Amino acid sequence: MEFNKCKRCGAFFVSNSCVCPNCEPKDNLELSKLKGFLAENDCPNSIETLASNTGISVKNLNRFLTQEDFLPVASKLEINPIKGINVKL
Numbered sequence: 001m002e003f004n005k006c007k008r009c010g011a012f013f014v015s016n017s018c019v020c021p022n023c024e025p026k027d028n029l030e031l032s033k034l035k036g037f038l039a040e041n042d043c044p045n046s047i048e049t050l051a052s053n054t055g056i057s058v059k060n061l062n063r064f065l066t067q068e069d070f071l072p073v074a075s076k077l078e079i080n081p082i083k084g085i086n087v088k089l
């Protein structure tokens with residue numbers, strides 16, 4: 001177990017995930033929304049369009065898109081996974 005700072009709300013918590021237990025349901029909801037959107041639609045050309053189409057913030061999209069599942073999307077949107085992971089809040 002590690003001491004982590006939540007990537008959504010900034011709260012400190014003990015877990016191996018990157019968001020706190022309060023935010024985990026929100027993350028999961030947005031992730032399934034994002035997956036659903038991408039399954040039914042062509043990927044937009046910009047992360048801003050993706051954000052307005054899904055209602056997910058650009059900040060959260062940047063974080064989600066560093067996950068392996070979304071690598072093809074990230075490369076289309078020219079998101080550098082390494083840069084995404086190291087982004088300062």
Ligand SMILES: [Zn+2]
Nearest residue numbers: 006009020023
């Ligand atoms: Zn949180």
